[in-house]
Amino acid sequence: MFDGKLTNIKNTKEGEHSSRSIVTAKITSNDKNFNYIIAEEFVDFVHDLFCIFGVRVSVQEWTISTDSDYLNGEVDVAPPAFVITGSEVNKQVQKIKDNFLDSEMSVFFYNLREAHGRSGSVHRFRSLFSIFDRLSEKTPKKSINYHKMKAVYSSEIQKLYTGHEYFVRFINCVDKLENAQLEDDYGNDYADKLKEAKEKLTSPYFINDQVAEYILRCIQVLRNRLNHGWFKGVTEGVVNAGYELLLPYVQKLINEKSTF
Structure with a gap:
């Protein structure tokens, strides 16, 4: 060659x-x-x-x-990535078929494709978060209900990052979020809260419900900053970490939803 x-x-x-x-x-x-x-x-x-x-x-x-x-x-x-069986593929076919030609679903499928595309880390991350926002449970005020989702998210991360090699990978991603000064508009420093929650963990656990919630909230603050053009603490490494930590949960939401 x-x-x-x-x-x-x-x-x-x-x-x-x-x-x-x-x-x-x-x-x-x-x-x-x-x-x-x-x-x-x-x-x-x-x-x-x-x-x-x-x-x-x-x-x-x-x-x-x-x-x-x-x-x-x-x-x-x-x-x-998890191994996908033929039966799992078959289970999803009808769901996609029922929605594929729906004009109202065009934005969803556009974001789904862009979230796995090569158009840049920021664009992929924002597309992925749009899917997450659409499929996630909501509070009565229509905001994302992290309290309800944190236990399932924690379980998904534990299954994915098994073994010392991937545990190190997970810690590296979380460290990037912790160091990004991710504070929301109300003064909630979720990066700091994430760090404190992680320090309280006892072996052999590397994540629990509280850590899971703060990871997701850090990811939302990151998305808000990108949308508003405020890049304090935001680097490509932080964006990639947020993308990687959000992706498995979005995949789970897509697989479980009967309708999008």
Whole structure:
């Protein structure tokens, strides 16, 4: 693929309990501009290779050293998606079919597609939250009822982030929310509340109902900031963390709802 100009390819885990894989390779071309093109293509190749194995992956960062022509990249591995059986697919077909041609449902399906698209992390996150907002239980005042949903959300996260490798991944995502100063318009610092709730956990639990509620509330504050153009504490890493932590619950809501 690279005309023999890419050699010494090595792929190793960053550490025994790490969720990251480090890939290195030597580029033998003497043309620095061409080296960069090879490096970019190799990053895409490695990313596609990991995607084959059914896990959601992203390249966290990559660099090239023009002195030694070495490419260093890290592939950040998310928890594996649940295996979907044929019967589960069949169960959803009629639900989609009944709604697919409904003009009022066009926005829902648009957001569903965009939430899994490649149009940027902020757009994916906002599309995903729109689905969450539509399907979530509401209070009498029509706001999202986090009190009712927190127990189910906690259970879903516990099932998904099993094993030390994915536990580390979960903690990294939560840490990003904690450090983002996510305070709502009423002075509720949900990032701080999340940190306090997490510190009260006892082994072997890494989430409970209270932690679950504050994760969801942090995600809402994050969405509100993006909608209002106020980006205090908001980075791409924070947005990606919010997306990842919200996605499994949205998938559950979609599967369970008889109508959208």
